[in-house]
Amino acid sequence: MIDAILARAIPIVPIVEGNLPFFERFFNSKRVILCQFPRQVRNAELAFNQSDVEMRVRWMQASFSEQLRRCVNKVQQVDQNDELYSDIVSQPFLKGNKLEGSLFDINLVGRSLRKLLQAHKSYLISESDAKELASTSLNSTDLLPIEIEPHNNASAIRS
Numbered sequence: 404m405i406d407a408i409l410a411r412a413i414p415i416v417p418i419v420e421g422n423l424p425f426f427e428r429f430f431n432s433k434r435v436i437l438c439q440f441p442r443q444v445r446n447a448e449l450a451f452n453q454s455d456v457e458m459r460v461r462w463m464q465a466s467f468s469e470q471l472r473r474c475v476n477k478v479q480q481v482d483q484n485d486e487l488y489s490d491i492v493s494q495p496f497l498k499g500n501k502l503e504g505s506l507f508d509i510n511l512v513g514r515s516l517r518k519l520l521q522a523h524k525s526y527l528i529s530e531s532d533a534k535e536l537a538s539t540s541l542n543s544t545d546l547l548p549i550e551i552e553p554h555n556n557a558s559a560i561r562s
Contacts, residue, residue, distance in 0.1 A: 408496045410436070413481060413488070415474070427498065429506045434494040436481065440467055472550055481525035 407414040414435045414562065418426055420442050444467060464471065481487050497505045504511060518526045 404435070411492055413491050415478065417444075429498055431495055431498055434496050435489060436474070436477050436491075438470065438477070440470050453488075492529075 404414040404416065416426070416435045418437050418439050422440060423432070423437070423439070426437075446462070459471050481491065495506070502508050506512075517528065
Protein backbone atom coordinates (compact mmCIF):
# COMPACT_ATOMS: atom_id res chain seq x y z
CA MET A 404 0.00 0.00 0.00
CA ILE A 405 2.81 2.41 0.86
CA ASP A 406 4.51 1.75 -2.48
CA ALA A 407 1.31 2.63 -4.34
CA ILE A 408 0.93 5.86 -2.37
CA LEU A 409 4.55 6.86 -3.06
CA ALA A 410 4.08 6.07 -6.77
CA ARG A 411 0.99 8.32 -6.82
CA ALA A 412 -1.17 5.31 -7.58
CA ILE A 413 -4.36 4.26 -5.83
CA PRO A 414 -4.09 1.20 -3.57
CA ILE A 415 -6.88 -1.35 -3.80
CA VAL A 416 -7.54 -2.44 -0.23
CA PRO A 417 -9.60 -5.54 0.62
CA ILE A 418 -11.47 -4.96 3.88
CA VAL A 419 -13.19 -7.74 5.78
CA GLU A 420 -16.58 -6.80 7.20
CA GLY A 421 -16.17 -5.09 10.56
CA ASN A 422 -12.53 -4.01 9.99
CA LEU A 423 -13.27 -0.65 8.35
CA PRO A 424 -13.27 1.31 11.64
CA PHE A 425 -9.78 -0.04 12.43
CA PHE A 426 -8.53 0.93 8.96
CA GLU A 427 -10.08 4.40 9.22
CA ARG A 428 -8.51 4.95 12.62
CA PHE A 429 -5.13 5.36 10.91
CA PHE A 430 -5.75 5.82 7.18
CA ASN A 431 -7.92 8.06 5.02
CA SER A 432 -10.33 5.73 3.22
CA LYS A 433 -10.88 8.40 0.54
CA ARG A 434 -7.26 7.84 -0.63
CA VAL A 435 -7.78 4.18 -1.57
CA ILE A 436 -10.26 1.97 -3.37
CA LEU A 437 -11.91 -0.13 -0.67
CA CYS A 438 -13.25 -3.56 -1.58
CA GLN A 439 -15.37 -4.90 1.25
CA PHE A 440 -15.91 -8.61 1.83
CA PRO A 441 -17.98 -10.53 4.39
CA ARG A 442 -16.24 -12.33 7.25
CA GLN A 443 -16.55 -15.66 5.42
CA VAL A 444 -13.68 -14.57 3.16
CA ARG A 445 -11.35 -15.55 6.01
CA ASN A 446 -12.40 -19.16 5.42
CA ALA A 447 -10.35 -19.14 2.21
CA GLU A 448 -7.20 -19.13 4.32
CA LEU A 449 -8.39 -22.09 6.38
CA ALA A 450 -10.24 -24.13 3.77
CA PHE A 451 -7.47 -24.63 1.25
CA ASN A 452 -3.91 -25.75 1.03
CA GLN A 453 -1.80 -22.59 1.15
CA SER A 454 0.12 -23.66 -1.96
CA ASP A 455 -3.00 -24.16 -4.13
CA VAL A 456 -3.62 -20.56 -5.13
CA GLU A 457 -5.77 -21.47 -8.15
CA MET A 458 -8.25 -23.35 -5.96
CA ARG A 459 -8.56 -20.36 -3.60
CA VAL A 460 -9.08 -18.00 -6.55
CA ARG A 461 -11.86 -20.21 -7.95
CA TRP A 462 -13.48 -20.41 -4.51
CA MET A 463 -13.33 -16.61 -4.13
CA GLN A 464 -14.85 -16.12 -7.58
CA ALA A 465 -17.67 -18.55 -6.85
CA SER A 466 -18.33 -17.33 -3.30
CA PHE A 467 -17.85 -13.57 -3.66
CA SER A 468 -18.55 -12.77 -7.30
CA GLU A 469 -20.78 -9.81 -6.41
CA GLN A 470 -18.17 -8.21 -4.12
CA LEU A 471 -15.43 -8.78 -6.71
CA ARG A 472 -17.65 -7.28 -9.44
CA ARG A 473 -18.25 -4.15 -7.34
CA CYS A 474 -14.52 -3.80 -6.75
CA VAL A 475 -13.70 -4.15 -10.45
CA ASN A 476 -16.40 -1.60 -11.25
CA LYS A 477 -14.81 0.90 -8.82
CA VAL A 478 -11.41 0.39 -10.42
CA GLN A 479 -12.85 0.84 -13.93
CA GLN A 480 -14.73 3.97 -12.85
CA VAL A 481 -11.53 5.56 -11.52
CA ASP A 482 -9.54 4.41 -14.55
CA GLN A 483 -11.99 6.06 -16.95
CA ASN A 484 -12.37 9.33 -15.04
CA ASP A 485 -9.25 11.52 -14.80
CA GLU A 486 -10.98 13.98 -12.46
CA LEU A 487 -11.96 11.21 -10.04
CA TYR A 488 -8.41 9.80 -10.16
CA SER A 489 -6.93 13.25 -9.43
CA ASP A 490 -9.38 13.78 -6.58
CA ILE A 491 -8.43 10.46 -4.96
CA VAL A 492 -4.65 10.83 -5.30
CA SER A 493 -4.81 14.39 -3.93
CA GLN A 494 -6.29 13.10 -0.66
CA PRO A 495 -3.94 12.75 2.33
CA PHE A 496 -3.01 9.14 3.08
CA LEU A 497 -2.92 9.34 6.87
CA LYS A 498 -5.88 10.19 9.05
CA GLY A 499 -5.66 13.88 9.85
CA ASN A 500 -2.69 14.10 7.45
CA LYS A 501 -0.16 13.76 10.28
CA LEU A 502 2.30 11.16 11.51
CA GLU A 503 1.54 11.73 15.18
CA GLY A 504 -0.86 9.04 16.38
CA SER A 505 -0.56 7.02 13.16
CA LEU A 506 0.88 3.54 12.70
CA PHE A 507 4.06 5.30 11.58
CA ASP A 508 4.45 7.27 14.81
CA ILE A 509 7.57 5.79 16.41
CA ASN A 510 6.51 7.06 19.85
CA LEU A 511 3.14 5.31 19.60
CA VAL A 512 4.78 2.10 18.45
CA GLY A 513 7.35 2.33 21.25
CA ARG A 514 4.72 2.91 23.97
CA SER A 515 2.63 0.04 22.65
CA LEU A 516 5.61 -2.30 22.58
CA ARG A 517 6.67 -1.33 26.11
CA LYS A 518 3.11 -1.89 27.39
CA LEU A 519 3.01 -5.30 25.68
CA LEU A 520 6.38 -6.31 27.16
CA GLN A 521 5.27 -5.13 30.59
CA ALA A 522 2.00 -7.09 30.37
CA HIS A 523 4.03 -10.23 29.73
CA LYS A 524 6.52 -9.41 32.48
CA SER A 525 9.33 -9.51 29.95
CA TYR A 526 12.92 -9.48 31.19
CA LEU A 527 13.48 -6.75 28.58
CA ILE A 528 11.64 -4.26 30.80
CA SER A 529 13.49 -3.27 33.96
CA GLU A 530 11.67 -2.64 37.24
CA SER A 531 12.18 1.11 36.90
CA ASP A 532 10.77 1.01 33.35
CA ALA A 533 7.78 -0.99 34.58
CA LYS A 534 7.14 1.48 37.43
CA GLU A 535 7.46 4.44 35.07
CA LEU A 536 5.10 2.83 32.59
CA ALA A 537 2.61 1.89 35.30
CA SER A 538 2.57 5.47 36.59
CA THR A 539 1.93 6.85 33.10
CA SER A 540 -1.74 7.24 32.42
CA LEU A 541 -2.31 5.97 28.90
CA ASN A 542 -5.68 5.63 27.31
CA SER A 543 -6.60 3.36 24.40
CA THR A 544 -5.85 6.04 21.81
CA ASP A 545 -2.26 6.22 23.10
CA LEU A 546 -1.57 2.62 22.12
CA LEU A 547 -1.87 0.45 19.05
CA PRO A 548 -4.94 -1.81 19.22
CA ILE A 549 -3.33 -5.08 20.33
CA GLU A 550 -5.19 -7.70 22.34
CA ILE A 551 -3.11 -9.89 24.63
CA GLU A 552 -4.17 -13.47 25.32
CA PRO A 553 -1.90 -15.34 27.73
CA HIS A 554 -1.50 -19.06 27.00
CA ASN A 555 0.41 -20.96 29.66
CA ASN A 556 3.89 -19.41 29.37
CA ALA A 557 3.44 -18.22 25.79
CA SER A 558 1.20 -15.59 24.30
CA ALA A 559 -0.70 -14.92 21.12
CA ILE A 560 -1.10 -11.46 19.73
CA ARG A 561 -4.04 -10.44 17.60
CA SER A 562 -4.53 -7.09 16.01
